[in-house]
Amino acid sequence: MSDKPSVLFVRVHNAGHSQMAAAWLTHLAGDRVEVRSAGSDPGAGVNPAAVEAMREAGIDISAQVPKRLTVDAVEDSDVCVTMGCGDTCPVLPGKRYLDWRLDDPAGRGVEAVRPIRDEIKALVEGLIEEIAPRPRS
Numbered sequence: 376m377s378d379k380p381s382v383l384f385v386r387v388h389n390a391g392h393s394q395m396a397a398a399w400l401t402h403l404a405g406d407r408v409e410v411r412s413a414g415s416d417p418g419a420g421v422n423p424a425a426v427e428a429m430r431e432a433g434i435d436i437s438a439q440v441p442k443r444l445t446v447d448a449v450e451d452s453d454v455c456v457t458m459g460c461g462d463t464c465p466v467l468p469g470k471r472y473l474d475w476r477l478d479d480p481a482g483r484g485v486e487a488v489r490p491i492r493d494e495i496k497a498l499v500e501g502l503i504e505e506i507a508p509r510p511r512s
Contacts, residue, residue: 380506381409383452389414389441391422391480392458395492398429398436399499407507413448417441425480428488432496454506473502 382400386393389412397412404410418441429436449455449467456473466472475498480488 379407379409380454381411381452382454382456382502382506383448384410384412384456384458385414385444386412386458387414387416388418388481389444390418390420391425391488392475392477392491392495394421394436394439394441395425395429395495396456396458396475396499398434398439399496400503402434403496403499404503404507407509408503409452411448411452413442413444415444417443422480422488424483424485424488425492427485428492431485431489432492454502456502 384393384396384400393412393414397410400408400410421436421439421441426437446467449470452470454471454473456475458475458477459479475495477494478487478491480491
């Protein structure tokens, strides 16, 4: 069992929002946070516009694959961030849940995904400050 906080990002297809959020958290928090992402109905692959938007920000998510949401993934996480998955996300007692309402990048080009990417980054930065702030020097 790790003493660092763990976060699970959940979206139905685990192909856009949740992949970008997981990548931002990994990039910005490094090893201070355990990061997971999953979907209740995983897609066939990560949204190409999300891959391109993250590449523009210097983060490569092209090798990521959508993963199926499991109860174990929720149990193993301190914070579960849902992104519009509704009733398909299991709710377990003792877990902290956040619901981030974001525009859907599905079927949109990179121009439409960039503002979503940036909004996710800002939300992730706020989450890091709450759960794993950098030690003051």
